[in-house]
Amino acid sequence: xPIHDQGYRRYSGARILRARSWFVIARAGIIExxxxxxxxxxxxxxxxxxxxxxVQIYFGTTFVRASFFAPSEETFHxxxxxxxxxxFFITIYAGAGLIASDRQANALQLYLSKPITRHDYIxxxxxxxxxxxxxxxxxxxxxxxxxQVLFSGSLEFVSxxxxxxxxITITAALQVAxxxxxxxxxxxxxxxxxxxxxxYALVTIFAGTIERVLQTATGAAGWVLVSxxxxxxxxxxxxxxxxxxxxxxxxxxxxxxxxxxxxxVLERRVRAVDVVT
Amino acid sequence: MNTERSERxxxxxxxxxxxxxxxxxxxxxxxxxxxFPEGATGLLGPNGAGKSTLIKALLGLLRPAEGVMRVxxxxxxxxPLAIRAHVGYMPENDAHIPGMNAVSFVAYCGELCGxxxxxxxxxxxxxxxxxGLGEARYRNVETYSTGMKQRIKLAQALVHDPDLLLLDxxxxxxxxxxxxxxxxxxxxxxxxxxxxxxxxxxxxVESACEHVVVxxxxxxxxxxxIAALKGDSARVFELRVKGDEKRFIEALREVGIESHDxxxxxxxxxxxxxRPAQVLFEVAARHGVQVRHFRASVPSxxxxxxxxxxx
Numbered sequence: 001x002p003i004h005d006q007g008y009r010r011y012s013g014a015r016i017l018r019a020r021s022w023f024v025i026a027r028a029g030i031i032e033x034x035x036x037x038x039x040x041x042x043x044x045x046x047x048x049x050x051x052x053x054x055v056q057i058y059f060g061t062t063f064v065r066a067s068f069f070a071p072s073e074e075t076f077h078x079x080x081x082x083x084x085x086x087x088f089f090i091t092i093y094a095g096a097g098l099i100a101s102d103r104q105a106n107a108l109q110l111y112l113s114k115p116i117t118r119h120d121y122i123x124x125x126x127x128x129x130x131x132x133x134x135x136x137x138x139x140x141x142x143x144x145x146x147x148q149v150l151f152s153g154s155l156e157f158v159s160x161x162x163x164x165x166x167x168i169t170i171t172a173a174l175q176v177a178x179x180x181x182x183x184x185x186x187x188x189x190x191x192x193x194x195x196x197x198x199x200y201a202l203v204t205i206f207a208g209t210i211e212r213v214l215q216t217a218t219g220a221a222g223w224v225l226v227s228x229x230x231x232x233x234x235x236x237x238x239x240x241x242x243x244x245x246x247x248x249x250x251x252x253x254x255x256x257x258x259x260x261x262x263x264x265v266l267e268r269r270v271r272a273v274d275v276v277t
Numbered sequence: 278m279n280t281e282r283s284e285r286x287x288x289x290x291x292x293x294x295x296x297x298x299x300x301x302x303x304x305x306x307x308x309x310x311x312x313f314p315e316g317a318t319g320l321l322g323p324n325g326a327g328k329s330t331l332i333k334a335l336l337g338l339l340r341p342a343e344g345v346m347r348v349x350x351x352x353x354x355x356x357p358l359a360i361r362a363h364v365g366y367m368p369e370n371d372a373h374i375p376g377m378n379a380v381s382f383v384a385y386c387g388e389l390c391g392x393x394x395x396x397x398x399x400x401x402x403x404x405x406x407x408x409g410l411g412e413a414r415y416r417n418v419e420t421y422s423t424g425m426k427q428r429i430k431l432a433q434a435l436v437h438d439p440d441l442l443l444l445d446x447x448x449x450x451x452x453x454x455x456x457x458x459x460x461x462x463x464x465x466x467x468x469x470x471x472x473x474x475x476x477x478x479x480x481x482v483e484s485a486c487e488h489v490v491v492x493x494x495x496x497x498x499x500x501x502x503i504a505a506l507k508g509d510s511a512r513v514f515e516l517r518v519k520g521d522e523k524r525f526i527e528a529l530r531e532v533g534i535e536s537h538d539x540x541x542x543x544x545x546x547x548x549x550x551x552r553p554a555q556v557l558f559e560v561a562a563r564h565g566v567q568v569r570h571f572r573a574s575v576p577s578x579x580x581x582x583x584x585x586x587x588x
Contacts, residue, residue: 011438
């Protein structure tokens with residue numbers, strides 16, 4: 001008689017009928033990325049500007065002689081605009097392999113043979129990248145605002161600038177959504193994370209360069225629509241009360257169109273079975 | 278669930294009715310109607326017969342152009358997620374979640390199937406020991422050998438304890454010892470849950486399954502219990518002849534006797550039940566062919582396969 005049954009044993013524990021699969025995917029992606037020291041270092045560097053701005057706000061609100069440091073709407077606009085650099089690097093680092101690596105390892109058929117939908121998968125991957133991007137845009141910007149309240153000891157600044165919270169939130173949301181969706185769509189086009197990273201860098205950097213060349217040559221402000229990042233800046237300017245170069249509706253339509261293209265690409269590329277006819 | 282019980286009480290885990298799957302203009306499955314009974318069923322067929330397509334369609338990954346598929350009593354078109362929660366799938370090619378060690382990978386698959394995190398981790402350890410990867414469970418999957426990758430694919434398919442296991446070429450690339458161990462695992466699993474084993478390796482199917490469905494060019498060539506398909510319809514003889522072999526084979530076909538080449542100059546002939554083997558000698562004599570070797574043989578799944586395919 002065997003002292004231990006080494007045969008297949010059935011599972012009698014609990015099952016979640018409709019698992020929050022996107023959350024499981026996002027959590028696993030975030031944990032995996034946070035295990036990398038280089039990525040943690042990048043996240044820390046992305047917060048350096050926050051420290052600088054926090055010191056600025058401290059002196060500006062605490063010492064009368066340093067009142068020229070006092071925060072304004074421009075402080076937050078400038079902060080979010082400067083954080084675009086880190087959004088770029090984090091998007092490439094954490095986003096390039098999100099789907100490309102899964103395609104390389106044939107993981108899509110594993111994912112989609114489980115009780116999850118393609119949308120769960122895409123949302124889970126988007127949430128992975130979005131979580132990091134929110135951590136370097138919206139979170140530090142809102143913390144700067146909270147520091148201003150703490151250092152000044154009143155809510156006067158917030159009440160005299162009622163559009164600040166929505167402006168920060170919408171700007172960060174658009175930055176995060178655009179970067180995440182573009183990166184994810186490009187990542188789905190390849191089996192190589194390096195190639196996906198190069199594509200994203202090309203779209204981001206070269207589009208900006210082309211835009212500047214065309215604008216210089218023709219003098220027309222409309223060329224800003226060539227660059228997704230600068231188009232987003234038009235919307236950011238409008239949100240913070242700065243007169244934009246082109247009508248903000250046009251910029252909004254361009255960004256929404258680009259996001260729709262990204263969704264269409266993801267819809268087409270994220271499949272368990274590649275059907276070549 | 279009532280439907281499930283009634284259908285499963287009929288002894289079928291999977292039922293297909295007139296299922297057609299197309300890739301563009303190519304029909305990978307053509308009006309397939311077949312039922313897979315409980316227990317282990319082999320899905321046989323040459324490359325391109327439609328085996329993998331059938332499995333992917335059962336998982337809801339491919340949508341049939343027409344027909345109805347029921348898995349564990351549920352319609353695949355209506356409840357693919359509910360079906361996938363109770364089905365384990367081991368794909369044919371290498372597949373893993375990149376950047377994870379084996380235990381994290383298997384636990385992750387468990388969580389995706391709805392197991393609570395702690396249970397998924399416990400179950401992952403258990404399943405990895407079961408498939409023989411207990412000692413290597415903290416290694417990154419990317420460093421695994423081909424045989425180990427096959428085992429981990431089985432582990433991720435088992436972690437949520439499915440009611441039906443779909444195995445696509447599970448012994449691909451394994452050495453003989455590993456292959457035997459994999460087949461032993463499949464036999465053990467099939468004692469507790471239903472298994473559909475897709476393979477073109479006939480001995481694998483013969484050793485692990487009681488039933489077989491043979492696909493050929495997208496249609497069901499034959500299906501049923503292996504013992505019945507092998508046993509009662511014909512007796513098998515090995516024959517070596519000298520003379521016009523092609524003419525002899527044609528003459529045998531004319532009198533209702535099938536044959537196929539095995540290896541070299543030995544052919545296997547199937548004499549229908551109730552007819553004497555003497556008829557082979559009569560046909561040979563009529564066509565001036567000498568019978569140099571004649572031996573009664575044991576019917577094998579290979580014979581069933583060859584006859585189904587009309588080889």
